[in-house]
Amino acid sequence: YNGENMVDRITPDSPRWHHYCDNAFDVMNSVKDKWRNPLYLQRPILRLLYCDVSSCGYCVNNPHLISENAMNNLLYGRTKKEKKIVRDHAYSPQFASRIILDNQKLYLNDWEIFKSVFYDCCFITILTQDENDALAELTISDDDKNIFKVKVPTYKKYDHVGIKLFKYEAKWDQQSWKDRKFTSVPNTVLNVPSYLTEYEKQYLV
Secondary structure, eight states: OOSTTHHHHOOTTOOHHHHHHHHHHHHHHHHGGGTTOTTSOSHHHHHHHHHHHHHTOSSSBOOOEEEHHHHHHHHHOOSTTTTOOEEEESSOHHHHHHHHHHTHHHHSSOHHHHHHHHHHHTBEEEEOHHHHHHHHTTEEEETTTTEEEESSOHHHHHHHTTOOEEEEEOSSTTOOGGGSEEEEEOGGGGOOOHHHHHHHGGGBO
């Protein structure tokens, strides 16, 4: 990687998210030599991709999936607290960072391959705060002790914490949730990428 193809990556017609992806590509290349170097804390390196993924918004890769509990919050909640929902990046960008940094020759030398992973990381679902917290509990991480473990593989996590998914349809972006159509769908609709599932196996406990 030497940045020589930078001009080719962004054009006047590039969608907004390509600019964040382009930034992530350059930033991760700039810190790649710090990866798995015991001199450096790893969490700051792993957070870099997440920052660009989260900054490019929730419309990039939004399959219109919502949990039953989050749906009920929006439909029946009376207060702001009762209506609270969160957006979950179903394929953790921080975990994807591990995949990228452990396979630098593949992902950090090829903009198109990196871009496809970045797009995957933008995949979001709508959950309750409790559901999001329960999912977070399935990962054990301690940067100071160099510990990282996964209790349940990503493709099983929603089932494990009892999340039931619905697909919602809206005639326009600002349509009231009460006027939207909801259809129950199996959790396999998450369609977790095979490269993530395969890489994750080494961390399962």
